[in-house]
Amino acid sequence: MPQPRTAARRVTIVEVARHAGVSTTAVSKVLRNAYGTSPQMRSRVRAAVDRLGYRPSATARALRGRTWTVGVMLPDVRNPFFADILDGVAEHLDDTEYQLLMTCGGNDATSEARVTEAMIDRSMDGLILIAPVSSPAHLDGIARTVPTVVIGRHSHSARYDTVNDDDFTGAGLVVAHLAGLGHRRIAHIEQHETDRVRLAEMPNALRADGYRHAMRAHGLGEHIDIASTTYTRDGGHLGARLLLARPDPPTAIFAGADVVALGVLDALTEAGLSAPGDISVAGYDDITLAAFRTISLTTVDQAGHHIGVTAAGLLLDRITEPGRPAAHVKLTPTPVVRGTTGPPR
Amino acid sequence: MPQPRTAARRVTIVEVARHAGVSTTAVSKVLRNAYGTSPQMRSRVRAAVDRLGYRPSATARALRGRTWTVGVMLPDVRNPFFADILDGVAEHLDDTEYQLLMTCGGNDATSEARVTEAMIDRSMDGLILIAPVSSPAHLDGIARTVPTVVIGRHSHSARYDTVNDDDFTGAGLVVAHLAGLGHRRIAHIEQHETDRVRLAEMPNALRADGYRHAMRAHGLGEHIDIASTTYTRDGGHLGARLLLARPDPPTAIFAGADVVALGVLDALTEAGLSAPGDISVAGYDDITLAAFRTISLTTVDQAGHHIGVTAAGLLLDRITEPGRPAAHVKLTPTPVVRGTTGPPR
């Protein structure tokens, strides 16, 4: 039997139609469960599809209808918190026809613009943007072009939905826990913002606000002490060094994110100190690693999985009904007390 | 000035051509730097492109030429080792026109098939599969359809390139290090394989082989002791518990992957033991977390970043010249000695 020597060309709708003895229109209709197909036509078409191993070309479909593709932009593959969100998104999408495709935004507006444009160029049906750093105007522009849901931005846009953790409250939970243990000099490591819009929208800014507010509420306003660095391990390391060098160093550090807390622990080890013996440390996010016994980090669970499921649900709704009013969901965080916090010595 | 109330339709090549006063062919040629365009035509077209903010539709291009999209399948977003590979791939692609899109294969053949089909349906120009679990026949089928590079499978297919760490040698490095410290009862935690093909192709199987071989080479054949679990944190936890329960427990544990070693450390902490005081622990991969001072894990650096760069290079070559003979690259691992290994007590 002669074999073609080139890569087998893909089976197209034309071949399916020929084998089934019907028109391409008919095949298309059956595939999309469209109106106006007889049972026998359906079964003949389905048989031909199976026999030939036909799969529709998403790119050809894109020129007329949808691609059944949802794009997720995440800032960084390394931050394990985003994995929880992704799991949630994937779980919701698994029950649908949609395929998930991911890209990295790189925590940088230029790179984010490149990546979102790339997803739009590829005719994705909808986008989920996780913790984007682009300006609200730019996000609005994206949302005008394609159905969009934003995670981790407290904005009030009418064009896209948002899903957030209540960061302000979450920060308060940490302060309450530490104050309850008897700490007074509770310091915070934040990722600094200067831009007015970002001060209002970014989770890190709201956590810092929540920290300040809660400190005052507990009568600890005079002990407010913030080290401004970044939400990275290095940022935590630097922040801890700054705080430890104070004339009167804190007895507890609330890091704005778990990765930051890891950097803090690193700096403590380096300085010959340990948590909670010498100093208490708390994070935010409850990444999987926080539960790791060797670390056992006290933190705040913002239910990444649930955030992902919610965002995926909103996106599919929005794809179906692009003009519908924007939903802005805020989820309640819960404190997770583990081994890195204890009473001050 | 009246504003359209619906979402602005995308600018197409036709409009660019009209504004520039040339044919669509001309625009297409200029955009692709194709042969046969005069300087003035080029500048007029470019001006129109900029003015109108035109971006080519990747999906429309897909029907004729390439999509300038490379798909990467990774088994799992959580394993931080894959992030190193991704960085390498992204770095290499950043200098090109290609856009990277990722999917999760889920460490499961059925799910991998779904995901690879999805990428093929979307006309991706090439695929990089990281540590796939599908059968060689299935991988061959994929590679017949689209240019493919496989990372983390020691296969010898003529259809796709592979990039691997020399796992056999790497395992030997760990045994040599531990034996050099004076350990004799060195145990190993592996991810078990029974299938003949997988025994020959999977990195975990080669690491176990390398362990056995090195133990014998060091005259420690009688102390070979393997706990068969999985390459996960839980697998490490379970493996350590099994090994600690032996009548004569090991003085050193070589975990087949860093995530496994984290599970081992977890089990040690639980049992009131520590590394390297009570027992030495080594991993494999050198994930970023291994350098974290609180952990300071001895491991093997398999240069994930370099693997990624190499794979991306091979893929672009293969896209250009699909028929070229397959390259099978094996990179040399280097030992990274940190704080979790020391002399036996």
Add this chain to the structure above:
DNA sequence: TTGAAAGCGCTAACAG
């Protein structure tokens, strides 16, 4: 209920 035909945005022969 069914199918012919037009066209989505782009590229590639082929003429001029």
Add this chain to the structure above:
DNA sequence: CTGTTAGCGCTTTCAA
């Protein structure tokens, strides 16, 4: 060097 023309695989009016 430039433009006309014919599709790529699919969906969608619109007649039959």
